[in-house]
Amino acid sequence: xxxxxxxxxxxxxxxxxxxxxxxxxxxxxxxxxxxxxxxxxxxxxxxxxxxxxxxxxxxxxxxxxxxxxxxxxxxxxxxxxxxxxxxxxxxx
Amino acid sequence: xxxxxxxxxxxxxxxxxxxxxxxxxxxxxxxxxxxxxxxxxxxxxxxxxxxxxxxxxxxxxxxxxxxxxxxxxxxxxxxxxxxxxxxxxxxx
Amino acid sequence: xxxxxxxxxxxxxxxxxxxxxxxxxxxxxxxxxxxxxxxxxxxxxxxxxxxxxxxxxxxxxxxxxxxxxxxxxxxxxxxxxxxxxxxxxxxx
Amino acid sequence: xxxxxxxxxxxxxxxxxxxxxxxxxxxxxxxxxxxxxxxxxxxxxxxxxxxxxxxxxxxxxxxxxxxxxxxxxxxxxxxxxxxxxxxxxxxx
Amino acid sequence: xxxxxxxxxxxxxxxxxxxxxxxxxxxxxxxxxxxxxxxxxxxxxxxxxxxxxxxxxxxxxxxxxxxxxxxxxxxxxxxxxxxxxxxxxxxx
Amino acid sequence: xxxxxxxxxxxxxxxxxxxxxxxxxxxxxxxxxxxxxxxxxxxxxxxxxxxxxxxxxxxxxxxxxxxxxxxxxxxxxxxxxxxxxxxxxxxx
Numbered sequence: 001x002x003x004x005x006x007x008x009x010x011x012x013x014x015x016x017x018x019x020x021x022x023x024x025x026x027x028x029x030x031x032x033x034x035x036x037x038x039x040x041x042x043x044x045x046x047x048x049x050x051x052x053x054x055x056x057x058x059x060x061x062x063x064x065x066x067x068x069x070x071x072x073x074x075x076x077x078x079x080x081x082x083x084x085x086x087x088x089x090x091x092x
Numbered sequence: 093x094x095x096x097x098x099x100x101x102x103x104x105x106x107x108x109x110x111x112x113x114x115x116x117x118x119x120x121x122x123x124x125x126x127x128x129x130x131x132x133x134x135x136x137x138x139x140x141x142x143x144x145x146x147x148x149x150x151x152x153x154x155x156x157x158x159x160x161x162x163x164x165x166x167x168x169x170x171x172x173x174x175x176x177x178x179x180x181x182x183x184x
Numbered sequence: 185x186x187x188x189x190x191x192x193x194x195x196x197x198x199x200x201x202x203x204x205x206x207x208x209x210x211x212x213x214x215x216x217x218x219x220x221x222x223x224x225x226x227x228x229x230x231x232x233x234x235x236x237x238x239x240x241x242x243x244x245x246x247x248x249x250x251x252x253x254x255x256x257x258x259x260x261x262x263x264x265x266x267x268x269x270x271x272x273x274x275x276x
Numbered sequence: 277x278x279x280x281x282x283x284x285x286x287x288x289x290x291x292x293x294x295x296x297x298x299x300x301x302x303x304x305x306x307x308x309x310x311x312x313x314x315x316x317x318x319x320x321x322x323x324x325x326x327x328x329x330x331x332x333x334x335x336x337x338x339x340x341x342x343x344x345x346x347x348x349x350x351x352x353x354x355x356x357x358x359x360x361x362x363x364x365x366x367x368x
Numbered sequence: 369x370x371x372x373x374x375x376x377x378x379x380x381x382x383x384x385x386x387x388x389x390x391x392x393x394x395x396x397x398x399x400x401x402x403x404x405x406x407x408x409x410x411x412x413x414x415x416x417x418x419x420x421x422x423x424x425x426x427x428x429x430x431x432x433x434x435x436x437x438x439x440x441x442x443x444x445x446x447x448x449x450x451x452x453x454x455x456x457x458x459x460x
Numbered sequence: 461x462x463x464x465x466x467x468x469x470x471x472x473x474x475x476x477x478x479x480x481x482x483x484x485x486x487x488x489x490x491x492x493x494x495x496x497x498x499x500x501x502x503x504x505x506x507x508x509x510x511x512x513x514x515x516x517x518x519x520x521x522x523x524x525x526x527x528x529x530x531x532x533x534x535x536x537x538x539x540x541x542x543x544x545x546x547x548x549x550x551x552x
Contacts, residue, residue: 054523146339160351238431252443
């Protein structure tokens, strides 16, 4: 996730900057939380067929592991695409 | 809902505690609102078949009353389960 | 959207009122954002059948234009209805 | 929620926050109602204005949506009142 | 939205808040796009890395998702401009 | 997230905010779990109390829902740790 917000502010003792850094950290936390929540919900709909038993089956467990990896890959690929797009718009 | 946050703070004149109590009350309000909103939406999908007439039919009305009762029962049962689970984790 | 919040506060130099005016502007911004987000998602489900090609087809583009117009019309019609209803409740 | 331990100034603050959330709740209900009734009633995108049939459907849908919310709200309030009085009987 | 009654200091505050919400809006769009394109394109969980077919689908899906949002945004802005100028004509 | 540049007072502030969000996250998970398990398990509205079959289903559903969330959480944490250590290897 760290790459999302770039290098961040360098060390500084100004209060204003610290507030900004705090806000940034909180926004990053919210972003990671949103990513996690959407991942949970997406992998639920992809991997969990029924809720009649209390335990995850072997197949469901394996599916979840791969689902998390693939979701992460889609997140990274889309982020890359948005980054390139954003840079293109700034050059105009 | 009151049981969710335990006994709450006892009477105190400290500002810090009051702010905390206020935050707690607001969090509780948000929780009740979220519960209500999900209940509305779930009972809509369970009880309202069509939106062609402006009034609720007799059958829909009865369904809504039972739906609210059952939703509340599920909320309480799950809360109980989470509480036991939470206590189990604290003992470890 | 401007009609939603009525005439708004008249010009005043009081800080309290300015904070209120600011809050009102932010609430309005959030409302417009929510409207836009729901419009995007609704018109997606109505107009976009597949995501296999990168570009919008001619048919999809026309559908989106009409979808936005119709969504706006529903928003206005419902707002009118809620307004009449609200006025009716205040008179009681 | 029990606000009896709060000072008058705090109660005024709480009242203001509660009113703000109620207004936000109204706006959120408005947004959901529009989305639901748009999804239910509008399926023809050969024109950009609502047909009279669609308009009628939206009117009925909005009325039914609100009747549903109000019924859930009434049952929910009864249920919470029962929970509260049950707690008082136990504790007092 | 009409911010003309605000002092320069207030306008700077508003600008900052608006920028913050725009950034949050971008992050929220990013999250929704990933979820939508993951749901649409990824259906095979026999491997933990994206196939080239899935990767291509995600690329197209992301482009189409953004094209859709931008078209809705453009029509929405036109519509709001119409509403505004209509109000001015009535009131002035 | 890197909080190493923050003063002890700032870190205490961050800790408090993080704890608050974790609690809100717990409440949000609770709300989603109830909705999901209600939707999955409760389909009969000829009575207003849960049948023993529905109650059993809710219990299993809650357990499975949490097992799923925990597995996603564990994989997600591993993945973020990998990304972090990968960045350190590149930069150091």
